[in-house]
Amino acid sequence: MDQCEDREEGAPLWKTTHTQPTGPGPGPGPSRVSIKSDDSMDRGIQFKTGCVCEPQVEQQSSEVPSDPQHQTQMDSAFKETQKAALKEHLFDTLKDLVDDDFKEFKWFLNNEKPTIPKSRLEKADRMDTVDLMVQTYYTDTPRVTVTILEKMKKTDLVKKLSKNIPVSEENINQGRQELKVNLQQKFECVFEGIAKAGNPTLLNQIYTELYITEGGATEVNQEHEVRQMETASRNPHRPPPTITCEDIFKRPPDRHEPIRTVLTKGVAGIGKTVLTQKFSLDWAEDKANQDIHFIFPFTFRELNVLKEEKFSLVELIHYFFDEIKEAGIQRFEKLQVVFILDGLDECRPPLDFNNTQILTDVTKSTSVDVLLMNLIRGNLLRSARLWITTRPAAANQIPAQCVHRVTEVRGFTDPQKEEYFRKRFTDEEQSNTIISHIKTTRSVHIMCYIPVFCWITATVLEDMLKTTEGGELPKTLTEMYIHFLEVQTEQKSVKYDGRSETDSPWSPETRKMIESLGKLAFEQLKKGKLIFYEKDLTECGIDIRSASVYSGVFTQVFKEERGVRQVKMFCFIHLSVQEFLAALHVHQTFINTGVNLLSGLLSSVWSKLSKDKTVKFYQTAVDQALQSPNGHLDLFLRFLLGLSLQTNQSLLQDLMKQTGSSSETKKKTVEYIKKKINENLSVEKSINLFHCLNELEDRSLVDQIQQYLRLGGLSRSVLSPAQWSALVFMLLSSDEDLDEFDLNKYSGSEEALLNLLPVVKASNKAVLSGCNLSERSCEGLSSVLRSQCSSLIHLDLSTNDLKDSGLEILSDGLRSPDCKLETLRLSICNLSERSCEGLSSVLRSQSSSLTLLDLSNNDLKDSGLKILSDGLRSPDCKLETLRFGLLNQCKR
Missing domain, CATH: 3.40.50.300 (P-loop containing nucleotide triphosphate hydrolases)
Structure with a gap:
């Protein structure tokens, strides 16, 4: 819920304040509500020891009371020592004014409220003026002085006065309560x-x-x-x-x-x-x-x-x-x-x-x-x-x-997502339906970690439950955002265009507006910009006078804000909305003109797009996204491929021209993505390509792996890189708890471990015992232990031929400040006393979290145990249980 302060009508958890400036520099001052209400009169605050104490006094009005008794009480409260110091500093300030400036100062002073009689000010010298001000304004005298000096442009004297005059408790209380x-x-x-x-x-x-x-x-x-x-x-x-x-x-x-x-x-x-x-x-x-x-x-x-x-x-x-x-x-x-x-x-x-x-x-x-x-x-x-x-x-x-x-x-946890939707929908049946649907749609469920996406999802599903009785709810991100755009367009059509709810909301003006927003979204996405100013809009052909109309009718898609100088700023409500509209713009531009904005090639307008050119368009988008080192086109690519489906295009048939994409185009695009997955991409890139396959409604790779698992034949199968990636995607996307990952359930081999390291990293406990692992596995596991994103706390490597060389590699990861491991089992790993030096250094490490270490059934010898004892004696050692020998167990 990253909020922009104060929005116009229709903003998700936002509202917008149009403030105006005050103080130095040009521009009118901010409009502020007076704090002279009864509520603020007696709110005394107790400060903790060591802070300025705030007496329980009644809030003072900016107008000094005319009641003589009250005036006497206030004068008494104003300590004589403070008064003397204040007079001295004020006199020192006015002394720096030449006669003409001093005359101007008194003229401004005569206009202050309460007013000092003009007859008394005319003949007053600097000392008399200071006395009159303190008698009239009390602790408010410094503020009055500063206000007048600022009007006179005497900035140097304002600074001099500010340095010398201490802040009174009354002024602190006043400013604090009003703030x-x-x-x-x-x-x-x-x-x-x-x-x-x-x-x-x-x-x-x-x-x-x-x-x-x-x-x-x-x-x-x-x-x-x-x-x-x-x-x-x-x-x-x-x-x-x-x-x-x-x-x-x-x-x-x-x-x-x-x-x-x-x-x-x-x-x-x-x-x-x-x-x-x-x-x-x-x-x-x-x-x-x-x-x-x-x-x-x-x-x-x-x-x-x-x-x-x-x-x-x-x-x-x-x-x-x-x-x-x-x-x-x-x-x-x-x-x-x-x-x-x-x-x-x-x-x-x-x-x-x-x-x-x-x-x-x-x-x-x-x-x-x-x-x-x-x-x-x-x-x-x-x-x-x-x-x-x-x-x-x-x-x-x-x-x-x-x-x-x-x-x-980190946003919402799973229970907090559910809490959000239950607060949002008071009808229990409705909230249960929505929560159940979100849980079955993994890509949507993931995005709901972001509170603003929860709002988008709630907006769409609420509308669809009202209007599509028994109809299917959106299962992909592309469907979700198409329906989101439709909901906003329909509301705009009814509210601003006077159309009935049965009329099509896609008027020519609305279509042009969406096209302009799409161009802006894409051009600014290329530059990595999320906040736009008038110049940015002008470059995309949007008249600044129209921008207010855009933000007025699409307050939930595109919004306008104003800074303290009334300078207009624009943005989309979330980056994902900008990415969706950018994908829509790129797709529409290609279909309407034949121009592929991603390749930079300005082809001539095609009267009819060939299948090969359409396939090439989607393949170029895949390549562009894979070339991005940080995945900044990942979501854009999902939306673009999602828009290639005729089912999604039909949802926007009044807005966008249909491509007539054949099943052959989809088939070739899917094959191209699978080919890329086979190229041993990074885990993150592979996972995004699997999300792209979901947007294209293709689950063939995942279905293959699920079939292997059902038949119990995964350990006997030779999997391709794409199939290993599918298994990783399936395990990481599963709703099942990754509390414990047992490699033997899949394929107890070194090849399997190296392909499934992302799953190990996401697991709380990894059971890798008896999987024929060697020091080659230790390199991958060491990288997992060094990762800030690792969840691994318990690791069982028992009955593997790791040798001392493997444990030396593993120790590098164990010493990492990001390592969270608490229990490590190394029974029957062919270790000798050479391994004890590395383990001892781990125990001495301040960052180590190890509380249990199992070294049983290894030939450590007495010399190795002596080396370990040095680590055990370290004040930084957190180990509670050490197992060694055959049956011996040592408790600290």
């Missing part, structure tokens, strides 16, 4: 589906805990995000979430240094933004993290608009958060402040930490990117805490030394 109300109003409601006026959904009602893990180092997985989600889906053995939203800055028990900067990774639509909004809302509602004085949420989309402007850190805060400026808060060094920087992957241009000036003064103006880099490095306001969210591909923009914790949002 809380602002954030509460901003984040308490979200909208799902077609927003109903006056009926918003409360975030707290629909929020489901996300699975958040420690993300390790800032190294980046550059693969397509669907590949990443599929990898995650193969690992059902995940411990309960150890990091909750409210504990994101909480120091783990094994760490001594505080956490300043948290970097949270997660694919698009996985819930990063809603996580930060929940954090802010809980603070604003006094539910969590009340030791924090201020939370300042920023998005890079908003900051992008200011890339040509210059700000100091204080000015940037005042620019976005008017209540802080109104409270006159200029200093934050002694306060607990949290900056949220959401969407690093959308930062334009990327931050260049290697070539940037050093900035330590929070009042010195510079470009926004330099400001952010110095804030992240800790040069600016080192006492502040930062929470940065990003898609994985951009995570390495932040230097590792600047990040104190890396977390990853």
Whole structure:
């Protein structure tokens, strides 16, 4: 649920705020709701020890009360020492004004509320003016002074005053309470589906805990995000979430240094933004993290608009958060402040930490990117805490030394998917039907790890259950997205075009709109861009005046946002929607014009497409996707091949020209994909090609393997690389639990193990005993142990002729910091005392998790056991059980 703040009607769990700027620089100020309501009057906050204490005082209005008794009480509360210091700093500031400037200052002062009588101001010198201001404005005097100096363009004096005047408790309380109300109003409601006026959904009602893990180092997985989600889906053995939203800055028990900067990774639509909004809302509602004085949420989309402007850190805060400026808060060094920087992957241009000036003064103006880099490095306001969210591909923009914790949002677990749909559909029969269907459709079930895809799926299935009695529900991603586009088009047709529900929704205007969106989707997909500006739309032939219409009628496909400068930004609601429309555009362009946009060859227009040319078109798409090192065309390819089926084309018959693709075209495309699978591709590429076969409704390879397994003849069969890949795909796509993988159930051989290593990696326990393994197997197993994605905790290699050379290779994997292995069985593996040195080094390793080691029935000799004892004595050794000899067992 990566949310874009504030959307127009129809956005899935989004809403859009059209804010306007204030503060330095051009542009009108933001429209803010006043915080002078009764609710905010008596919300006293108790800070934890060591923070600025906040007295339980009534919220003060910006208008000073005229009641003399109240005025006396306030004057008494304003300590004399603070008053004296304040007067001194104000006088020092006004002293720097020349006579004409001082006269101008008094003119502006005469227009402030409450008003100082003009007769008293006319003859007042600088000292008298300071006395009059403090008598009239009390603790609000610094704010009034700064406001006037800013109007006079006296930036240097504003900075001087900001450095010298301490922040009063009253000002902190005022700014804090008003900021809380602002954030509460901003984040308490979200909208799902077609927003109903006056009926918003409360975030707290629909929020489901996300699975958040420690993300390790800032190294980046550059693969397509669907590949990443599929990898995650193969690992059902995940411990309960150890990091909750409210504990994101909480120091783990094994760490001594505080956490300043948290970097949270997660694919698009996985819930990063809603996580930060929940954090802010809980603070604003006094539910969590009340030791924090201020939370300042920023998005890079908003900051992008200011890339040509210059700000100091204080000015940037005042620019976005008017209540802080109104409270006159200029200093934050002694306060607990949290900056949220959401969407690093959308930062334009990327931050260049290697070539940037050093900035330590929070009042010195510079470009926004330099400001952010110095804030992240800790040069600016080192006492502040930062929470940065990003898609994985951009995570390495932040230097590792600047990040104190890396977390990853992994989306919904299987139980959370079910919880989502049960919340979404209150009718139990309906929710059971939908959940059951999703579980039987593996590609859809995998994608539902992404919360926004859950919403797309729910939208489609809800509509189809209403309109297709007894009809088949979509089983492939292509079908799902075709129906999704249809649902949105029908709603647009009825709502905006005045058509009845029985009329075709595909008017000429709508067809042209979809064609334009498809071209934009493809052109920007080639560039790797997810956020578009006016220039990007113009390049694709979309008039900026029409863009608002597009986003108005297709708010669930294409949406428009506005930054603080009212600069328009556009995007699709999710990358998968962009990929689907891009595939639709490429397919339509080929059918209509004969131009293959993937090959770059501009062929002449064909009056009739030959079968060979059509087959070549799909083969080119397969080749292009396989050439991508990170799988960035994987999902695009699935959609494109899915659109080749006549059954899918008929669903869009009013939109797209039919190819008349014959069964021969499909057959040749399937054969080409199988040929590619036979070429010993990587696991990820093979799996995507099997998903492509599913989109083409071909399961022949998988059916072959299932037939072998049913007949119990897999161990006697000589499988081709494609058939081994089919077995891997089948096992990894199965709903059956991969808690234990026993190689002997399939084919107890070294060849089988090397082909099934991806399954071993995804399993919690691997039983490989008595499978005629050698040191060649140890190389593959060592790579599994070194993998961050490995789930392997228990490994049984008993009764294999590994020898000392094999164990030496295996030990390299056991020493890896990513190795999670807890039990290792090496009984009867032809080991000698030579193996003990490597195992001893493993036991001494800080990263080792081994608690059980079985070395029984190996000729280790006393010398080998002595070497092992050195590892056992290490303070880092976690071993609890060691077995050796024939029957002896040693307990630590």
